[in-house]
Amino acid sequence: MVAILPILPAIGSLLWLVVVLLSSGVLWLFSRRSRRLVLAFIKSQWSGLVVLAGIGVTLPMIYSI
Incomplete structure (x- = not known):
């Protein structure tokens, strides 16, 4: 469980990027x-x-110390 924690912000940022790109792509097509x-x-x-x-980059560094 602790090994997953440093990865979560990176996954969250990737998901946010996907959501932003998809929503902007839909808006781009419609208008x-x-x-x-x-x-x-x-x-x-x-x-x-x-x-x-x-x-996401700094948390794994902190956990590895």
Whole structure:
């Protein structure tokens, strides 16, 4: 169980990336006007993804020490 804990943030960030890309892809297909909104949404999500990826990278390092 403890071995799984460091992997969870990385899995969460990947799932979040998939959800963001799928939802933006659906919006992209349905409306041309929403493309600007989609791009703004993806740009706003990058900071959260970077934070989650950073946590996913640092937690295994902390656990390995």
